[in-house]
Amino acid sequence: MFILLGPDGKAQQYHEIGRSMATIMTDEIFHDVAYKAKDRSDLLAGIDEFLDQVTVLPPGEWDPSIRIEPPKSVPSQEKRKIPGMPNGTTCPVEEEFHAEHHGPELQRTGRLFGGLILDIKRKAPFYLSDYKDGLSLQCVASFLFLYCACMSPVITFGGLLGEATEGRISAIESLLGASMTGVAYSLFAGQPLTILGSTGPVLVFEKILFKFCKDYDLSYLSLRTCIGLWTAFLCLVLVATDASSLVCYITRFTEEAFASLICIIFIYEALEKLIHLGEHYPINTHSDLDKLTLAYCRCAEPDNPSNTTLELWSQKNITASAVPWANLTVKECIDLQGHFVGTACGHHGPYTPDVLFWSAILFFATVFMSAFLKECKTSRYFPTRVRSMISDFAVFITIVFMVMLDFLIGIPSQKLQVPSNFKPTRDDRGWLINPIGRNPWWTVLAASIPALLCTILIFMDQQITAVIINRKEHKLLKGCGYHLDLLMVGVMLAVCSIMGLPWFVAATVLSISHVNSLKLESESSAPGEQPRFLGIREQRLTGLVIFLLMGLSVFMTGALQFIPMPVLYGVFLYMGASSLRGIQFFDRLKLFGMPAKHQPDFIYLRHVPLRKVHLFTITQLTCLALLWIIKTSKAAIVFPMMVLALVFIRKLLDLCFTKRELSYLDDIMPESKKKQLHDASKNVDIEVLHLFTHVPAVRWHRAADDRIPMIFLLLSFSTPSFSLPLTSPSLFSLPLYRPGKLVGVGDVISQQVLERRGLTNHNVTRMAKMMRIGFFFVGTVLGGWYKVLDKLVTGGTKNKTVFVLVMYQQVGFAPCFLGAFLGISRTLNGLTNIANVQHDLTPQLSIKRTLWPPVQIANFFSSHCTIDWLWSRL
Numbered sequence: 001m002f003i004l005l006g007p008d009g010k011a012q013q014y015h016e017i018g019r020s021m022a023t024i025m026t027d028e029i030f031h032d033v034a035y036k037a038k039d040r041s042d043l044l045a046g047i048d049e050f051l052d053q054v055t056v057l058p059p060g061e062w063d064p065s066i067r068i069e070p071p072k073s074v075p076s077q078e079k080r081k082i083p084g085m086p087n088g089t090t091c092p093v094e095e096e097f098h099a100e101h102h103g104p105e106l107q108r109t110g111r112l113f114g115g116l117i118l119d120i121k122r123k124a125p126f127y128l129s130d131y132k133d134g135l136s137l138q139c140v141a142s143f144l145f146l147y148c149a150c151m152s153p154v155i156t157f158g159g160l161l162g163e164a165t166e167g168r169i170s171a172i173e174s175l176l177g178a179s180m181t182g183v184a185y186s187l188f189a190g191q192p193l194t195i196l197g198s199t200g201p202v203l204v205f206e207k208i209l210f211k212f213c214k215d216y217d218l219s220y221l222s223l224r225t226c227i228g229l230w231t232a233f234l235c236l237v238l239v240a241t242d243a244s245s246l247v248c249y250i251t252r253f254t255e256e257a258f259a260s261l262i263c264i265i266f267i268y269e270a271l272e273k274l275i276h277l278g279e280h281y282p283i284n285t286h287s288d289l290d291k292l293t294l295a296y297c298r299c300a301e302p303d304n305p306s307n308t309t310l311e312l313w314s315q316k317n318i319t320a321s322a323v324p325w326a327n328l329t330v331k332e333c334i335d336l337q338g339h340f341v342g343t344a345c346g347h348h349g350p351y352t353p354d355v356l357f358w359s360a361i362l363f364f365a366t367v368f369m370s371a372f373l374k375e376c377k378t379s380r381y382f383p384t385r386v387r388s389m390i391s392d393f394a395v396f397i398t399i400v401f402m403v404m405l406d407f408l409i410g411i412p413s414q415k416l417q418v419p420s421n422f423k424p425t426r427d428d429r430g431w432l433i434n435p436i437g438r439n440p441w442w443t444v445l446a447a448s449i450p451a452l453l454c455t456i457l458i459f460m461d462q463q464i465t466a467v468i469i470n471r472k473e474h475k476l477l478k479g480c481g482y483h484l485d486l487l488m489v490g491v492m493l494a495v496c497s498i499m500g501l502p503w504f505v506a507a508t509v510l511s512i513s514h515v516n517s518l519k520l521e522s523e524s525s526a527p528g529e530q531p532r533f534l535g536i537r538e539q540r541l542t543g544l545v546i547f548l549l550m551g552l553s554v555f556m557t558g559a560l561q562f563i564p565m566p567v568l569y570g571v572f573l574y575m576g577a578s579s580l581r582g583i584q585f586f587d588r589l590k591l592f593g594m595p596a597k598h599q600p601d602f603i604y605l606r607h608v609p610l611r612k613v614h615l616f617t618i619t620q621l622t623c624l625a626l627l628w629i630i631k632t633s634k635a636a637i638v639f640p641m642m643v644l645a646l647v648f649i650r651k652l653l654d655l656c657f658t659k660r661e662l663s664y665l666d667d668i669m670p671e672s673k674k675k676q677l678h679d680a681s682k683n684v685d686i687e688v689l690h691l692f693t694h695v696p697a698v699r700w701h702r703a704a705d706d707r708i709p710m711i712f713l714l715l716s717f718s719t720p721s722f723s724l725p726l727t728s729p730s731l732f733s734l735p736l737y738r739p740g741k742l743v744g745v746g747d748v749i750s751q752q753v754l755e756r757r758g759l760t761n762h763n764v765t766r767m768a769k770m771m772r773i774g775f776f777f778v779g780t781v782l783g784g785w786y787k788v789l790d791k792l793v794t795g796g797t798k799n800k801t802v803f804v805l806v807m808y809q810q811v812g813f814a815p816c817f818l819g820a821f822l823g824i825s826r827t828l829n830g831l832t833n834i835a836n837v838q839h840d841l842t843p844q845l846s847i848k849r850t851l852w853p854p855v856q857i858a859n860f861f862s863s864h865c866t867i868d869w870l871w872s873r874l
Helices: 011-025 028-036 040-053 114-132 137-164 171-188 200-215 220-240 243-249 252-280 289-294 307-315 330-335 355-378 384-392 394-409 448-469 482-499 508-517 541-560 565-579 584-593 603-607 610-631 636-655 659-665 670-693 711-718 739-754 764-792 798-828 834-862 864-873
Strands: 298-300 339-341 519-521 533-536 700-703 706-709
Touching (some): 011 028, 114 220, 137 171, 137 200, 137 541, 200 220, 243 482, 252 565, 252 584, 448 482, 508 519, 508 565, 584 610, 603 610, 610 636, 610 659
Antiparallel strands (some): 298 339, 700 706
8 A cells, every 4th residue: 555645735746646656566576676665765776677667658659548458478577686787787687598498307316216206206295186176167178178089099099900900909998998098197197187199100010010920920919918018117127217317308399390290190180081081971073963863873793702702701601692782781782792883883882972071061160160169268258257168168069069060960970989898809819918828938038129119119209298298388386207107108008918908108189288278377357468378287187087988988889979070080180280389390480481570579589590590490390301201101110219319410400509599499408508618628629639649659559451549548548528627526427539439530540640541542441440449348448437437536636636547547447458459459350369469568558658647647737727717607
């Protein structure tokens, strides 16, 4: 409350002062200052700060009767909260790089199941609230919408799997597996907002496995059970070793490419399924209206019945001549594999009037009506609560309306087919599968090989979707649990394998749609005020009810059989299109056709040159095209590997973009913190390399006609870590040179600079041998040795540290390493005489002990000032 006291006669001035104070109090910064002010000077300082930031409109430039619309998004005021510098300026906030996109849940703990334990501790306090928060009308709308959206792909996937496996796993198994996995995941997972579903790569894997078993006369279900159990075990190993922390390398670049691909696939497959309806309900495009009375289509005996047809007739004890073919219905004719003849017949039966066109009407009407009702929240009609309810139930209202309309019109559109009996599809299998069965015992062990590929497939599909759901833009408050999620997926994968049910992992589009349906927004009351996004209603009830109802769908066949498939296809198209909203990649694609003056005020356009933005977008678009080609080809089983390759492609972008540019276009990868220091240290490394190439005392070991340069060994021992100062607690944990590359570079220097062979006489075979030594021997041994030094050399002064380091390496490690190196190099060259190795070891060790200690001391002291300066700057 603001009280103003003054003499009579100045009421108008007092009114203006009060209005001004009310205006100032609407500013969040001054509001905080006013409540914390101790005296008059604090209030005056707050008013001065407000006047410095306020924008004044001259009276002659603006009509006060015109209402200014509120902005769609209010800019952040965090910069104003930062105290000024001594010279009166503020800290350069925009110059600071954005925080990394991962939090403590992705940090390695260094102990078995450490990450899982932390996930459980993080989620346990919110477990009860996960159910209380689900008691909302918005959650009812969410599960009604997603129940219909999840049912169709599960049944469709089961049908496709049944065709691929000759009925060994089909729709009823798919429903049961989805229900069991979804319920368990919703109850115990770390992020219950994720919706599980079937994926294309899993279907491809199942097809390949079934064909393999059929070719080699193996039991498909038994071998599949072994593979599933091995995969579950490997998932458990990944959980135990905190392998989920690797998803911190999955940045926005990879997430958006993956999510965009899945959304596009949803849109493409929805349109494709609509077009395929024309095969079952063809249109007569060559009809003559004057001859409609002569058109007919009847069933006839096939002229040349196939062996399959003859076998079918034999099983049913049918004689072709005794069948009244002309009087059979369409279904009876198809069951007996008869032949349709007549001017009103298509490829798959008689022309069906209006069905395809009616299906197209249902399809597009579902899309447009869902989008229209979803936007009802921002319309001008109806009270706020009514608009909000219509928006929440938009898709469910659309489905109900379209089902009623289809029922009233009466055109026989294709309907959802749900199994009506709860029993395995085939009578020769039960609900428990023997892992060995009629297969040889060694198949249990051999199953571990395809299980490796399956584990990568499951891990990538699950964790990329989890990263998308857990993005900071969603403002999740209850934390996440990558390790706990993977544990639940692995456990249920084992259960489904033993029961002969399909495998389920996180479904990207369904999960994004689930999150979008649970968005919380502020209730806007002022005219024109845009609602603000507050977060997501985090709870477990929606997923739990969705998959419970899915399991009970067998008993609801009577109601579900009225849902037209074109309506569900329209829901798929709507989900795919709506999930594209908010993906920065598509915002950047639009910039290609926009003049600069019409471009939106995106934050990255302020700080990144437009050509760099286009380069980043083109790179991402190219990766998306490659993923699409692989996903839709026969090589779809390697799709997760290509998604993994995106991480490495993103890493290569560090060479084309600065860290600051990537902080606005993408997330910062973990190693990028050290990128500037690494770039600056390249000059130091080049100087060291130059020093070594000009040291006269360098020698080369001769083996037959090959020369093995020792320069890479000098570099390996003398430059363990240029990216950390001597005072760092982990001095040897970051070697700059990968040993294989270093050995190859050393051999190239030897052949071209010292031996002067030229490009035509360059010995590529020798270089390959040296690189093999580097990759498989030098890297492993030096990596382990540096870890040992990390434990042995701790603390102390610089002189003491270098002295202890040199003594450890010269006395203990060098003789063993050099002897093993000479032995391996001689073996690769066909010389295995141990005596010669021992003979060469003494002079090489003498040269090493003469040259390496001074080189090490020079590296650690002469370059130390530069290293300290770089470290302090960063």
